[in-house]
Amino acid sequence: MKDIINNIFRRRKVNLTRLPAYGFSEKKGRYFYHTVLPGSGFSMEVEITGKGLVKATVIDAETNEPYTLHLTDSASGSFITGVKMDYEQVLTDIAEHCFEPDVFKGTQTKAIIAYVRETYGDELEFLWAKTPDNAIWRRKDTQKWYAAVLTVSRSKLGLPSDEMAEIIDLRIEPEQMEATVDNKKYFPGWHMNKRSWYTIILDGSVPEEEIYNRIDRSYRLATK
Template sequence: MKRVDYIFENEQVNFDTLEAYGFVQSNSRFVYTTKIVNEQFIMKVEIDMEGHVQTKLVDVDTDEPYLLHEANIEGGAFIATVRCEYEAVLIAIKDACFEQGIFHSQQAQEILHYVREMYHAELEFLWEKFSDNAILRRADSNKWFGTMMCISKQKLGLADTKKVEVIGLRAKPEELEHLIDYKRYHIGYHMNKKHWYTIILDDSVPIEEIKRRIDTSYELAL
């Protein structure tokens, strides 16, 4: 495992913090550039919209990529210095812009970004024994408008033990009668099945449709 993957393992980016830290958005990526080891190397850190982190070191004198810091060798004092400063940059970014993460799918990341932007809502982990179960709630009414969990498909009545990320949302009972199809929309897991339903975050439901349904669920949580 590369050092960058080890440092950011199980970490979840907070996109709202990146620009303040110094990242610049370029198309679908956020890019941070700095110099390390007495400005001998240019270090570039890129984060895509799924929260994946990539890095590149370039030797200023040769304009060539530097790779020895990732090599599985002891090396000398100079390589050790490069590794130390390289990791220090990444750890500082992790501490400032990341948090311990559970949900890693692209749709989960887009949902978390959306509810922060629209409703200033953050995941709340209420159950110590169920660390991969979280809720979203309105600040004014204190009512839940969403749940996010990692569960087995079997818990949704499907013949599959694979664990998936899901979101639970509110709907009017009369709508649920026509909505549940056990393909795209499933019964509400661990919630009142007359008022809640579940979506698997596997692109079976387009993200824009999920966002619209989040808006509806938020309104129903008055």
């Protein structure tokens, strides 16, 4: 059970304000949800703590006892598979509707995410299942990207370290690239067109206010 729950919720954080609208009831700081699995008729109880820890239990309708075969790798059969699929679907739907992405951990990265949300009303889009540590922001009107937030090894930027770093890619006028990129604070755009994108490591080496201004500039450039 922990593996299934961890796989679904491990890169997310709970938004407690969304739980009541979904159908959760609150009792002493814990939130409870009940549903019936369509294929089996079994009951399913989901409990979420204020910190976002998730517990889920399936109850056999005939015995009124917990059912666990869907959590056992060695168990097989179409009925068990159906219960497992329904169980995972309920949890996935809760994750998508009541939780938010929580991939990036850096203090500066979180500040920038908050700035973009407050300024433009945009949320990060995680487009690539194979690279879940990468996301983008795009303008609503043109659908063009104006920033990407990624996690890469510093060595990929030409630095003498394999330490992982959170970075942001931003647009820039091609004629400004040479004067901007110094390979210390500003780097050629990682996985982007290096004529019109550059990279900043989100480790405090560039002040947040300057990054905000550069995000605004990149946003304006995403109109063409």
